[in-house]
Amino acid sequence: MILDRILVTGGTVSALLDDPRLAALVDSLTGRPTWLTLALGERGGDPRAALLGWAEQRNPAGARALDVSVIDAPAASRALAAHTALLAGEPVDRAVVVAGWQHGLCVANSVAQAAEIGGFAEEDLAPASAGRWYSMMEGAPVVITHPERIELGYGARINPRAVIHNEGAIRIGRGSLLGADAELNLYTATFTIGRFCHTSSYLAAIGSRHTVHYPSTFAVSRGPYAFLGEAADEVGDIVLGNDVWVGARVVLLPGVHVADGCVVGAGSVVTSSLTEPYGIYAGNPARLLRHRFAPHVVKWLLGIQWWNWPSRRLWESRGFFATDIADKTEDDLWKLIEP
């Protein structure tokens, strides 16, 4: 993988050496020259030697190609500026931040993500218009309670003014966009958006349900009346498949799953799972209006799972993505992708 400039922020080097994410990152180094900058709150001792000695024991080949420099935490602020949103309100050592200094911006908080990003760079795909950014939050979210539990796939984006209350994981797949003004009141539920999805503005994803069979539904965890309790029912996770388009002002209620290829009409309230792949659903409650394609086309699309293709193949198939396939036979469809 090509991750050659890595910025790791933390309090002390010894705390960082106990961080399994840093260990996994060092274990994954391949011997390609890599520059690792430690931005430390406390620089006592010889952090550079400590890190190199530790890395040498874990991964000698990787350590030999590692160029380590140490800076004071405040000096990291410029590199971190692009990640302010991710780290807002959190101690900086909660996240391993990889700044793609040479290639653009990226936010990575797991080694799996870093590998995904690196894998793409290695393909050296450089369509002029694609720019050079990986995954990002555009503009400041108002709230993110647990930014370190958000995983953005390659090219995934969170548009401005998201309000995200999450105790659990949020995964936004490769290429997907969470539209502006999203309100994810997830609490303990997880929220997964597949690959190449687009949610329009004002999505509300609800992962909590106040208990209605207690004397009161009041469930405010802060303030003078918090003692009245936070009774909430366990709810299911919310999952959007791949290539899902969610119109403006949609409400997703707890536990709903949306099948691959679906469209959810503007203003819909999704009260139960939308199970028909490539279905167009709308209304309150959301109901199936029709399908995007005839059954044979749906079956074929589900078979090829284009959202899992490598980026190069997507790039080379861009003509296919600009084709009206509604009336194509299966033979025609194959010809479009295997000329």
Ligand SMILES: CC(C)(COP(=O)(O)OP(=O)(O)OC[C@H]1O[C@@H](n2cnc3c(N)ncnc32)[C@H](O)[C@@H]1OP(=O)(O)O)[C@@H](O)C(=O)NCCC(=O)NCCS
């Ligand atoms: C769902 C949608 C794609 C359907 O478009 P369509 O296939 O052209 O559907 P039609 O306009 O032919 O409507 C079919 C029926 O569904 C109803 N319908 C369409 N969209 C609806 C919606 N969002 N909510 C409730 N009913 C809806 C229509 O009233 C019509 O009902 P009828 O048959 O009783 O007259 C479209 O209406 C929609 O909501 N698009 C989202 C746009 C958006 O949010 N964009 C944000 C920017 S990305």
